[in-house]
Amino acid sequence: MKLKMDVALDTKECWNCPIKHQAVCARCEPDELERLEEIKYYRSYEAGQPVIWAGDHMEFVASVVTGIASLSQTMEDGRTQMVGLLLPSDFIGRPGRDSAPFDVVAVSDLTICCFRKKPFEDLMTTTPHIGARLLEMTLDELDSAREWMLVLGRKTAREKIASLLAIIARRDAALRRNTPKDGMHFDLPLTREAMADYLGLTLETVSRQISALKKAGIIKLDGKRKVVVPSLDLLINETGDDIDGGPIV
Amino acid sequence: MKLKMDVALDTKECWNCPIKHQAVCARCEPDELERLEEIKYYRSYEAGQPVIWAGDHMEFVASVVTGIASLSQTMEDGRTQMVGLLLPSDFIGRPGRDSAPFDVVAVSDLTICCFRKKPFEDLMTTTPHIGARLLEMTLDELDSAREWMLVLGRKTAREKIASLLAIIARRDAALRRNTPKDGMHFDLPLTREAMADYLGLTLETVSRQISALKKAGIIKLDGKRKVVVPSLDLLINETGDDIDGGPIV
DNA sequence: GCGCGACTTTGATCAGGATCAAACCCGGTT
DNA sequence: AACCGGGTTTGATCCTGATCAAAGTCGCGC
Known part of the structure; x- marks a missing residue:
């Protein structure tokens, strides 16, 4: 699976783009932003390409810049269930775990902004904003996931x-x-x-x-x-x- | 809905009980634990009693000590979907939001350990362990919720x-x-x-x-x-x- | 234009669960 | 003991969505 990667984008756009893509850093100070800048890079995928498979080692966390990705699970007999749609500003990955829990696949052409995981985790321990923001986002996602259970079940x-x-x-x-x-x-x-x-x-x-x-x-x-x-x-x-x-x- | 509340329990048990109930504080220092002690109290419910309804103002966060509670949603026509089972050591509530997103009901007799929300949030900003632990737990719950979607959908x-x-x-x-x-x-x-x-x-x-x-x-x-x-x-x-x-x- | 492939629509039939209904089990009360 | 009520089991039938099958649409390269 070959990938187009490290596409050049205006680095400023990541934090100030028209689609509220301040996902990770909404309340950060300029010098904290600076440190985020140092560990970030972009990746692009074409529609249909996998970003990562469940169980794969994941050396980054990321945030969707443009396009749509899906989070899904597949049973041995082929039944599959999508468990999340990742739209611009959504977060991918989990600090503290090193393998992906679900398949992530580009649904449309996709660009994501990655942060190398280790330095990102280090940054989290020294920058409380980031952890707090991530907790907030995760809680929102959890609520959404639970709302979706009603759709699936009833x-x-x-x-x-x-x-x-x-x-x-x-x-x-x-x-x-x-x-x-x-x-x-x-x-x-x-x-x-x-x-x-x-x-x-x-x-x-x-x-x-x-x-x-x-x-x-x-x-x-x-x-x-x-x-x-x-x-x-x-x-x-x-x-x-x-x-x-x-x-x- | 009358409640038995503020039941006396051995306060030490909350942190050292046999059922890994260090949910909130696994890595806290003694003086941080001390501050948690100051803002905590217990509540007990009988099987079938509601703990809180979706939309209610929620002045605490809590952690299940004994018993089982359910998290559920109901549509106007009565169809209901349970979206989570809360077992001992599970966390209830969300720092940063002041109304409950789902109904919480005691399934069996239930005891929870509550923390007043405002002081808990203050404590979180000064004690990074707690936020980090909470993020970890929330990410685990999110994974579980998504696994459950496969069960419901397929x-x-x-x-x-x-x-x-x-x-x-x-x-x-x-x-x-x-x-x-x-x-x-x-x-x-x-x-x-x-x-x-x-x-x-x-x-x-x-x-x-x-x-x-x-x-x-x-x-x-x-x-x-x-x-x-x-x-x-x-x-x-x-x-x-x-x-x-x-x-x- | 033609043909090809991916995606979509529509039809016919089937089956897994829902629904409606009745009986059963069992602990608690009078 | 008789009764009651909540929870559970079992049966008969219905209906929504799955499955199998075929044809339609659209974009694209030759």
């Missing part, structure tokens, strides 16, 4: 699809710094199969339910991958959740 | 039951400091309905699959609630996982 196929679309719509709006509003549209970054793996369904069921939502006028499709949501409330109404918003995964 | 009813029994068997053995071995037996701490809510099934299906496992000789029942596992390997074989162990939730 929702119908239609509700699952609606939930996924609503989440992508909200995150997409957040990245563009739009408030979610009616008439929004976005690209579906996932194949039907990837959606199925995320939702615990088969790809046929995903396709059928998307068709059903289209027929019901909840969404419109422009080609296979562009989705238009005439009314976000109508979509959320199909998720089975109450109206107040819910998690942004 | 496993059959029989595999789900086997997975749950295997997890309880392993955790029970860990609490007793036994290495899991053949012929082990333990109490089932959950009703069929609670198991169903954890596994995303109905209680009838849970009952049927337990009967099926019994008929297949994988487990034996002594009454309704005592389980004997003649061979842990045979049980694990039914979970669909590979043999190597898997997560201890």
Whole structure:
């Protein structure tokens, strides 16, 4: 698996880019940022390429800059379950463990900002901001993971699809710094199969339910991958959740 | 909802009890422990009592001392999904947030060790051990939550039951400091309905699959609630996982 | 244009769990 | 003892989503 790596990017962009990519360092002082700069480097992957397999030794932690990656598990007989979608600003890896717990695969073209693990851990012990920020992010992720259990365990196929679309719509709006509003549209970054793996369904069921939502006028499709949501409330109404918003995964 | 609270316990037990209940403070110095002592208190609940509802203001963080609690979500129409089982040494609450994200209910009689949130947060900023320990625990929980997604999304009813029994068997053995071995037996701490809510099934299906496992000789029942596992390997074989162990939730 | 491959849609049938319903078990109370 | 109620088991039937199969769409290179 060959990789394009160490791509040159504007180093400033990592900390000031338009997509709130201050994931790791939100409250750091300039000199602390300086030390982070010294141990960071970029990697890029094409859609479909693996970033790391479960069990592999992991010599870095990282943060997604652009693109989408998936976190997933596969059983011996081939059943797979996606356990997380990594969008820009999401964190990859775990200080204190040296092997990856899940497969990480680039879903679209992907750029991540890596930090060598050992120096990053050293930095954490001397810079309390970073640990605190990481704890905050991890707690948020834990809540999201638990919200997703409700989707997997108790929702119908239609509700699952609606939930996924609503989440992508909200995150997409957040990245563009739009408030979610009616008439929004976005690209579906996932194949039907990837959606199925995320939702615990088969790809046929995903396709059928998307068709059903289209027929019901909840969404419109422009080609296979562009989705238009005439009314976000109508979509959320199909998720089975109450109206107040819910998690942004 | 009346509560028995502030039960007197040997204060030393919290940190040195036989069930590795050094959750919060594993690496703390004596004077740091001293400061934790000052802000802690105990609460006890009877089986079935709520500890806190989702959305409630939460003025403490806590750690389970004895008994079992559940973390769960309920949809408006009554479908509920348990998103975590809290066993002794597990942590409840989140520094930095002031409302609970999920319902916490005592499954069996329960004692928790609480710390007032504000002073605990203050302590965290000055005692890096605590934050680091909490990050570690949270990352472990996140991994467990994600492992559980595979169970909810992709496993059959029989595999789900086997997975749950295997997890309880392993955790029970860990609490007793036994290495899991053949012929082990333990109490089932959950009703069929609670198991169903954890596994995303109905209680009838849970009952049927337990009967099926019994008929297949994988487990034996002594009454309704005592389980004997003649061979842990045979049980694990039914979970669909590979043999190597898997997560201890 | 043509053909190819990846992805998607749609159809027909099947089966695993859900649902509805009834009986059972067992400890606690009167 | 008789009764009660919560939890559990078992049975009959239904239905959602899986499975198997085939055809449709689109982008792309030749």
